[in-house]
Amino acid sequence: MATITGLAGADRLRGTPGDDRVLGDPAGTLPGDPAGRLPEGGNLILALGGDDIVFAGYGRDTVQGGAGDDTISGAGFFPGPGQGGAFLARDDGADRLLGGDGADAIQGAGGDDTLDGGAGHDLLLGEWGADRLAGGDGDDVLVGGLGADRLEGGAGHDAFVFGFTAAPGAFGLDAGLGAARDTVLDFAQGQDRLRFEGIAPEAVSWDIRAGGVLVRITGFDGSQGEIWLRGVAGLGEADVFYA
Known part of the structure; x- marks a missing residue:
């Protein structure tokens, strides 16, 4: 399993086709993307193939899972306060997406996904598959999508x-x-x-x-x-x- 670790500041981290462990850095400042799709500040992490484990760090991160059964955590491998982020599954695997502290936007895809917003006012989108959505503390919005x-x-x-x-x-x-x-x-x-x-x-x-x-x-x-x-x-x- 490859381990990929971010440095200080806002990083763009890309996994390998295999099973990766991706560690986002403590925090950074990432200008918003021109199309306005990514949260401002934090890291952009692309997991790619394999069954990946991603710790996003405690900036306002954007994480996109790839093929495989991924575990994505916004709580971070490094200690620190959560600022919210966007966590997206992009395949038919059974993904596990964990928001941590902060106002998170978490989106599943195909497969039977588990979405956990943690603390903060979160938006959880299951999309399709028999998903399990848990808002945690805060005023949350839960959209299961297709499936039981x-x-x-x-x-x-x-x-x-x-x-x-x-x-x-x-x-x-x-x-x-x-x-x-x-x-x-x-x-x-x-x-x-x-x-x-x-x-x-x-x-x-x-x-x-x-x-x-x-x-x-x-x-x-x-x-x-x-x-x-x-x-x-x-x-x-x-x-x-x-x-």
């Missing part, structure tokens, strides 16, 4: 977003039926919210059942999906938002 996802907001006022997701060769509701449904593990009524995008209010209904609430949604194309709110005793209109 398990969502856990953690402490704070969290938003669980459902709508339509486009994936390679697929387009449909974020939630499926039966075993393919999404599950929200810790919805707190009066604190967290369900947010439906591109779905009309009349297309959403719910039933209170033993052990939770089953939410049913119907897409504009007639497709149907379900969301299981585990351990919830009820649900009101104030808990639901439409966009």
Whole structure:
């Protein structure tokens, strides 16, 4: 396994086609890219092929995984405060993306990914695959995407977003039926919210059942999906938002 370590300042680190261990430096200042896609400050790390382990450092880093089952941590190998960053999976591997402190934007891809925002106000995007999203502390936004996802907001006022997701060769509701449904593990009524995008209010209904609430949604194309709110005793209109 190759070990690649950044120096002081803002680095651009590129892994090898094999299994790498990439250590971002403590911090730096990276001018924003001309297209405005990368967070300003910190490192840019491209993992490439292999099953890689990436510690981003504690600047505002941008990390993109490649092929393989990658583990990407924004908490850093070096001690220091987190400033948030962007962590992206870009293949069909079962990736593990860990945000650490700070306001992070974490995006999975194909494969059954695990996304953990850690502390801070985070945005988690599962995309497609049966993903596990955990917001951690802070007011987080969790979007499971396609597949039977398990969502856990953690402490704070969290938003669980459902709508339509486009994936390679697929387009449909974020939630499926039966075993393919999404599950929200810790919805707190009066604190967290369900947010439906591109779905009309009349297309959403719910039933209170033993052990939770089953939410049913119907897409504009007639497709149907379900969301299981585990351990919830009820649900009101104030808990639901439409966009």
